[in-house]
Amino acid sequence: MHVEHGPAWAVALEQSGLGEAMRTSALLYPLANVLHVLAVCAVVGPIVLADLRLLGFGRRFALRPTVALLTAIAAGGLVVALATGIPLFAADAGPLAENPRDGGEARAAGGRRRQRRAVPHSLDAGTGRLGHRSADPRPGAGGSVGRRLDRRSGRRPSDRLPLTPRARGAHTIWM
């Protein structure tokens, strides 16, 4: 049976050999499922740990090698998560692909919720201006975040990041 719904590409994926194998094999789906969860842990866990390290926890672990190791683990986890996630998705691709992000009520309401979201959340209703920037081009008039801090501290823009020197060093690794 397996009722067909969803976009054509998803239905094609679902009806492929991969989708069929994932549905019918007693082992493949549970195995992929377990590996997928472990892989997601391997992605999220090191990210949390690296973030904690950047926040200043565990200073006895040297930043660069620690973050390099955590990044490598997370990258490996991402590869495994994709390698297992695509087959899992294939087993039931059609319904998953059309699964509404907003929940059932939003669809029933004819996408009203989505229409409301079309207005950028930072748009100021009164002035029609975006929240963080001033439309006034004069220097120092309201201004961006950077200019405001500049005026207060009198420092050059490169000194502006409100990070500890240690954390700033870490950020150069990430960027």
Place this chain on the structure above:
Amino acid sequence: MRLPSLRVSIAIPAAVAVGAAAPALAHHGWSSYDASKAMVIEGPILAASYGFPHAEIEVEHAGRRWEIVLAPPSRMQARGLPEGAIVAGAVVRVEGYPSTVHEAELRAETITVAGKTIPLR
């Protein structure tokens, strides 16, 4: 106006990541079925598929073909519902909850086949 703190700059991507994973959970979890509207569907199976992630059957109810989502095959086998028990023609009684997303779709809490009632959750 200060730049967002490091804590905030971590919390926002984390929330986005969780949000991105939510649709996958919503589809086959129980959250997209209305547990306040428990209903019973009884009749012969019109069509059946016994595969991952869930076995499914179709049964007519109130003039419509209902798509009934059962449990993963591994769980059904462990509870005494092998593939041969869920076949077209077999008469079943299903208790469950209608989908809040798709019409005529039910998630089964229990299924009764050949006098045996088996919980599926």
